[in-house]
Amino acid sequence: MTAFHPFPRLPWEVRARIWELTVEPRTVEVNIEYEKTTVTDDMRARYSLAPDTSRWISILRLRSSTAVPAPLQACREARIHLTEGVGGLGNYRKAFHQLLAAINDGKEMPLQLELRLELGLGLEPRYVWVNFEMDMISIGQSMFTLFEPYYQNIKRLKFARDRNEWFCYFESKELRNFAKVREVYVVCLDGLDCWQGAEECCFPYSIENVLLIDWETGKTETPFETDARWDEIRAANYRKEGARINLDTHVPFVPWLPPGWFEGQEEWDDYYGDW
Template sequence: MAVTFHPFPRLPTELRLRIWALAATPRLVHISARPTEVVRWRRIAPNDFSSAMAPPAVMHVCRESRQAAAYQKAFFTMVPGEHEHRYIWVDFEQDMICLADDRVDWLEPYQADIRRLRFTVPPGDRGDLLFDVFGSVSKKLMAPFTALRELHLAISEYFCAWGSTWAVCGFGPCARENVRFLDLNTGLLLTGPQLEMAYTWQWQQGGRLSLLLTYTAI
């Protein structure tokens, strides 16, 4: 049951602002991006962005909460028949931008604003292709994310095999110790060295990942 704290407006301004700041917790902001116009396989117009995320609750409380929050309007999209751009509320300092695919280039022009990013390795042939070339293109792919400090790769197929790419991958401005690999089937989140060890155990020595995790937990 929600309880209203009626004396809240009488609290010191500094304390109220601190409370509003604490109310803005980090979120996983799932965003879909697609080009609006493509000619000869090249994007020639701004991208369309969409998200099923509800606006942060703190943006609906009062004027003071909106002014104190670190959220900003981003990922603008003009919808035909509408007079104003649609947008997504984002706190680039805390929120992790999550893509359901690997098209990080479609996040332009917000690449330089994103601090935390998760993209998804697609299943099937496209995922196989990305696996084959990621070691040679990863550094260039991530270079536009000049403020990036945390990166997650979400993987649904051949999770352990990605451990073989760790030694040769570059992640642009993101420090390697802040890169994680997420198994979408189990929810397992590993660092690069952990995934590399899992790859060695499972694929080169015939071990099972579940046994390795049991062993390392002892």
């Protein structure tokens, strides 16, 4: 059966519930980037730009490869109910509007309609349909600060980072601004091994579900699993040096000292840091 013709004759409460049950979790790609555009002399003349306009305009662009949710394309009744009604699974809403069109010399720059079209911004701000209760918001390498208007809305977050950049830009602290987030996926651009110890220093304690994803292989681990794997690697190296290992801590029993041990050494990993 390709169509259920009696569907319109069902009671409204039944139809509404059926539409709600069509809602499924998705991964919604939302990439926001600044793109520099050169201000040419021809552009200045055609659009009568102010004399103090600098040579560059930074355009804030919103890109998403995620299609409109299927239930919203089913029919008018489904679209209205799932965007305006009070569904049990949460509603879809327009989000991530391209509110700030352009920046010139650190200030917001109003753009004429013709100039907006020339820069590829379109007549209206772009947006993405999102169900914040269920959808995973995947921002790639976009900066956290660009999503400030949605800090309180996003509950499932996915992003791609190199761990060194993660610390250099203090993003481990900025992640705390996503106050309602309960699940985080991190695409590790430098590989899973570089994220050992991440459980203690990279994520707020309020986030219970964190998954690390290797960018090249697609392998996944929780931070706890990554740390446990490296504990076993270190323990194996300790045993090669003749140590008797504490199975609970994966470190040698004291007073065992490896060859080359020097007075004042406090951390085992300082000695074995090259492994």
